[in-house]
Amino acid sequence: MRFLRTLVTSLITGAVALSAQPVVPAAAAPAAPRCSTVSVPVTAVVLLPMTVRGQLCLPGDSTPTTIQLLLHGATYNRVYWDLPYQPERFSYQRDMAAHGLATFAVDELGVGESTRPLSTLLTGLSQASAVHQVVGRLRAGQIGGTAYGKVVLVGHSAGSAISVIEAATYHDVDGVVLTGVTHLPNVPVVVGDVGLGLQPVTLDPQLSPRGGDPGYLTSRPGARGTMYHGPTDLDPLAVQADEQYAKDQVSATSLVDIISLGLVSPMSTGIDVPVLLANGTADTGFCGLIRDCSTADALRAQEAPYFSPSAHLSVYVLPGSGHSIALALNSPDYRTATRTWLARYVG
Structure with missing residues (x-):
């Protein structure tokens, strides 16, 4: 009986002790991003008043004072940065928020x-001018009501070239991220993609109803998978979403100085803020023939002469990714690298 009483007493004492332990609440899930569409007036193209539309995405529970201004590539629109398919994997904007x-x-x-x-009427210089005006309005608190103390340009492909032109001309940003680009494109692949992969928008069944003129180009139906995505590092449904939602047009005339100034010229030496260059190892349009993208060190050694010491050039390569690095299966790794770079060089 004494043993039984001792056992019961021990059990009761243990239960009381457990009940007295503090309850640790489960970690709360991040608040949903606050995303909204904003219209920004600009004056560009022979001083004509125009409008730039964009999607502003903020964290659900805070308002930072640093913002990334995202510029898509040729034949893309802003959906490149917020693909509706599996946004937890493919949306740059929602991941950052x-x-x-x-x-x-x-x-x-x-x-x-x-x-x-x-x-x-469109040129790369006029595109850069419009971006410069957007940067000014972000700093002035005229987009979303927050005056951003720091603005970072993040470009993809042609958007990277526009970022180079803007940053080297206006010196108004605090950092530049360039993706899907090198200074020596793989000319045979690029010429083949343009000649065989693009067509006037007037011939495209998806975009022609918008009424664009034949000087606008877009990708041929079904061509984006081979042009923009790596052969193994892709989700076929993400390629379909790319075709359905992110496909758009580009002015053929604007490509002339976008390529000549932003890609192959040494204009990038005029950038005087930190730069991150990120590419996929399977981006055949900008890697392989002339540029070695197999490792970050190899690519940096080749690209460093095109940047000044004040750019503190950092390089990241995403294994297996094709041209559209934000839509690769392992794109979360590239975004993590970008956040790490932002924390170190921009704050």
């Missing part, structure tokens, strides 16, 4: 919901 960072993804002039003038 979940980590406390603000982004503003715009449709460049001639694209999406922004003003679409005659294609021949």
Whole structure:
């Protein structure tokens, strides 16, 4: 009996002790991002008033004072940065918001919901001018009501070239991220993609109803998978979403100085803020023949002469990714690398 009483007493004492332990609440899930569409007036293309439309995404529970201004590539629109398919994997904007960072993804002039003038009126310089005006409005608190103390340009492909032109011309940003680009494109692949993969928008069944002129180009139906995605590092349904939602047009005339100034010229030596260059190892348009993208060190050694010491050039390569690095299966790794770079060089 004494043993039984001792056992019961021990059990009761243990239960009381357990009940007295503090209850640790489960970690709360991040608040949903606050995303909204914003119209920004600009003056560009022979001083004509125009509108740039974009999606502003903020963390659900905070308003940062640093923002990334996102510029898409040729034949893309701003959906490149917020693909509706599996956004937890493929949305750059929602991922950044979940980590406390603000982004503003715009449709460049001639694209999406922004003003679409005659294609021949658009140049890379006018695109850079429009971006410069957006940067000024972000700093002035005229987009979303927050005056951003720091603005970082994040470009993809042609958007990277526009970022180079803007940053080297206006010196108004605090950092530049360039993706899907090198200074020596793989010319045979690029020429083949342009000649065989693009067509006038007037011939495209998806985009022709918008009424664009034949000086605007877009990808041929079904061509985006081979042009923009790595052969193994892709989700076929993400490629379908790319085709359905992110496909858009680009002015053929604007590509002339976008390529000549932003890609192959040494204009990037004029950038005087930190730069991150990120590419996929399977980006055949900008890697392989002339540029070695197999490792970050190899690519940095080749690209460093095109940047000044004040750029503190950092390089990241995403294994297996094709041209559209934000839509690769392992794109979360590239976003993590970008956040790490932002924390170190921009704050």
